[in-house]
Amino acid sequence: MKIAQQIESAAEAFLSSGLPTPRLDAEVLLASFLGKDRTWLFVHSDRDMSDPETEGFRTWVARRQQGEPVAYLVGHKEFWSLEFAVDSRVLIPRPDTEILVEEVLNVPALNRAPCPGILELGTGSGAIAVSLASERADARITATDISPGALAVAAANAARNLGNSRIQFLQGDLFSPVQGDFDVIVSNPPYIAVEDFSRLSREIRDFEPRQALLAGREGMDFYSDIIPQAPRYLKPGGWLLLEIGDGQQQLVEDLLSRSGLYREVAFRKDYAGRWRVAKARKRGSKRG
Template identity: 45%
Template sequence: MNAKPVSPKQEVWSIEAALEWATEDLRKRYIEQPRLDAEVLLAHALHTTRIQLILEAHRILEPSELARFRACVLRRRTREPVAYICGEKEFYGRSFQVDARVLVPRPETEILVDTVLRRIGSSSLSLCGLDLCTGSGCIAITLAREWPTTVLYAVDISPSALEVAHENKLRLGAHNVVLLEGDLFKPVEGYPPFDLIVANPPYIAQKDLVDLMPDVRLFEPYLALEAGEEGLDKLQQIIVESPRFLREGGFIAVEVGRGQAECVKDWMESVRLQEIEITYDYTRVERIVSAMRH
């Protein structure tokens, strides 16, 4: 028999009862995945795993545990992202620190990493790569861990975002990542050409900001989202300038928004990048555009 949902003011309640209360509370507020969010938040509050919640479903929670969980649920009611409440987000099998200084890493960005690994190949390569708009550092750090002998330069215009990236670099032992502050290619002017350029830049059009989910619109950093009237400003700058910073035989891959891939492909062709490939995400949106410089 399932435990009945209870009021958070009730002093004695089990793990399952707490989950049912939180699930119903979040559902009433039109949260998309109320049960999943409730489980993740309770696991965070108890410093345990979601599997352990199932195994201990009938355990009675301590008052301090209840208080922590209720505080998490109250924050989620406001549509604050679960990743910000928990202070971390898994990306490519690793846990990254995240907060309101950086975007929450998305599953579709893992496809960007997959594309780079698939098209470049061996982990024994000693390359020099550049990650633009690094944010939390999830792309650069993931590639650095997959390729231990490669050096990755990670650039962001936001000093506060770089603070988060630095914490993740230390947290995940990515000693082959170099963090640089500045706008796109400016910090690497005069550097030798790179073997790899990768970027997940801002690509939301100004007019579309109001239509974003409240979780994104109200909490994630505007600087990392908006990119001009059509959302293409940063993507165009990256593609047009990339040949100056990419060696012959080098590879570039960028994440793009819905409906932007063909435009990015045209820019790549205009600067004579070749072997252009468009990769779809899990919802069949053209999400990654990649190419070689010959």
């Protein structure tokens, strides 16, 4: 079969499996499978694929039809114009999370401080920490995750994108491996409520790590843990920035306000108009 026919046939298979972007998926997967880019496919659309190539590509098509995300099949995902290796140990970084990176970079305290200290909780692929390091060469960045597998992926992504790793990676539950104080604490924690899990698309539900998604009965477990503890690890006037899920803005605002630990509580929407980022500044001048 020629390349053009392979694309056609894969796109039809994906359409019949209910995948939302069948043609794009077919092109991206075939290009990656052949180690080329999509332009190469169009230029060589008349080229015959060998039997082993056809067999190998069919396996990918079948996996995609089962819902396996394109990013896991091709093994990488772009975030903040950088390339991140991804596999089933880490959440695939989402474009909306770039807003969280933007907000961290806009924090006034960060821009005033030379060599600012940034702590990321739950780094996954390292997308946030590595993107921040790529923008602030002077930053002292610490990134944690409870999953050793995720940290291995994150460290590889730091090496790949930053050359020498300027990020300290620590394994453990939230703040447990962390010492010192920081200008900014940032986290995109798990925030899916248990009862919403079955309603997620199968791409997410069946393939992405549950540990990266689930956050108790109401999806609030991590906010309930992070918000009261963060000030102990923030410098006076330091900032906490959190990605939040759809419908969680009021609940997170209540947690931040009722804690009495923060001022300047604010939220930012994503480009789809959903509240996406919460930010708040540590109150008072003493630690804790």
